[in-house]
Amino acid sequence: MKTYIALLRGINVGGEKKVLMAELRDFLTEIGFKNVQTYIQSGNIIFNSEEEEQFKLEEKIRDAILANFGFEVPVLVRTHQELEAIFKNSPFSEEKKKSSYFSLLYNTPNKNLANEASKIEYENEEIIITANCVYFYSAIGYGKTKYNNNFFERKLKVTATARNYKTMVKLLELAAKND
Template sequence: MGRVTRYVALLRAVNLGSHKKIAMPDLRAVCADLGHSDVRTYLQSGNIIFSTTEPVVEKVAQDLEEALAARLGLTTEAILRTADQMRALIDGCPIEVSDPTKVSVLFLRDTPATGWVDGFDAGPFIPEQMWTAGREIYFHLPNGTGRAKLPPAVGRRLNTPATMRNWRTVTNLT
């Protein structure tokens, strides 16, 4: 038996309003049927944690995406991080988190192209702020996520699928 890795899969744009509805028991069943173990979900927004011996993260993501499409008719991207990567991004947070509802992390599937932020002026979005760290972008959104303008503006510049989670969710996924 190979080494067991604990993954967090963040499904992009599921259960937002009436779009891409998925029941968490169905999501857990799909994941378990793929041979993953210790499967659990968090909230109703497409967060799933599981263990697997499959060492290739891209294969894990692709298999999950294909199974969701085949079994549930759900077409979405699965953005994966290992449990160790999640702990590292929590430990490396550049923001003093006094209110976890005002801090969010944008998880990118791939590392963005070098220079993607060149020429981007975050000034018009103040008091919103951002910090980049590899495949994550941290946001401080003092007026809340619902009215935030900076994350959508950043998302339009990226050439990779991404999904955002608030700090409370991020810290509960480890």
């Protein structure tokens, strides 16, 4: 049985697409996931499953949310090892990494689009675009950055969901306990 982390995009933001984590844990357990845990209200789920195909897990979670809450939500599922590799591969120094963000990509972006987006520079901000993540650092904080999840989705034409350093650390810690 593998440990997975599911990241939901765009729930519980500004009163939109409200999902109660207790309900989410309950119905995911009912549909067969094991050791289901959630972390904060932004849609982070740690669970175990025998299913090997991540797209099937994404589909199952997406369908369950639609059936239980009445709206669609993009769902990204990664194994504990995949998320850990993304975290460890951050190109930033430890100091910058602690203030950085990880915009996890649902699909590999087109190389030309990634190259074009990489050329856009803003003062006190840095981005590195890879096949599965945009690593970005902002000395002025996420609330004031010109780089944000919507920016990356528009420029790369892929769905993405962002998590900060502290959330990534906590998700990896919880996933390690599920292994």
